[in-house]
Amino acid sequence: MSDSLEDKFLNDFESNQNIVHKICRIYTTNSNDHNDLFQEITIQVWKNYSKFRGDAKFSTWMYRVALNTAISLYRKSTKSVKTQDISDIAYKIKSVDYDDTEEKQLKALYNAIQKLNDIDKALVFLYLEDKSYKDISETLGISEVNARVKMNRAKDKLKKVLNP
Structure with a gap:
């Protein structure tokens, strides 16, 4: 992959990463799971970035990849015991x-x-x-x-x- 593709990805991802954080907040209950899901979504968006054709806005495409990743991980995790970190019960939104x-x-x-x-x-x-x-x-x-x-x-x- 060329540096320009990586630069374009970083620019697109950074300008839309709030989408990923919001999805993580909805599909997770503690900061560790939030960080894990954020990382997995980032990996999936990067892996599929070369397939982004530009037919839709990047943010729309990113919503789809992020939601599909969150949903598939959520389905896998329903077999495990759910825990909740007490410090993360209060949802805080910066600014x-x-x-x-x-x-x-x-x-x-x-x-x-x-x-x-x-x-x-x-x-x-x-x-x-x-x-x-x-x-x-x-x-x-x-x-x-x-x-x-x-x-x-x-x-x-x-x-x-x-x-x-």
């Missing part, structure tokens, strides 16, 4: 200050999202990223109508968890 109420609501939302299945997590994540249903459907490889239906069902599930 955004929340008051206590907002922070509690954010924690509750992330806890509720953790209870969704892997596809619903991906849908909610993309929805919270203000992606259009067209972008969501392209990223997940489903029809736009299916994305809307699944999102409405995911919203209903979240409402039941947040307001029992």
Whole structure:
């Protein structure tokens, strides 16, 4: 591989790495798992970078690779015992200050999202990223109508968890 491909990859990845961190936050419950998933997604994005044709935006393509990696690792990990690091229970987002109420609501939302299945997590994540249903459907490889239906069902599930 040439240096220019590596440089282009580094530039593309660095400018979109917040996508990976957000996906890691949704699919993991502690910092060690977050770091492991981040590393695995980075490896998969790099391994597949030469296959990126540019038909879609890099960020859309990266969402797809990252979500597929997270989902496949999540499915493998369901056989192991889940643990949670006490220090990681509080989700902290840099450069955004929340008051206590907002922070509690954010924690509750992330806890509720953790209870969704892997596809619903991906849908909610993309929805919270203000992606259009067209972008969501392209990223997940489903029809736009299916994305809307699944999102409405995911919203209903979240409402039941947040307001029992």
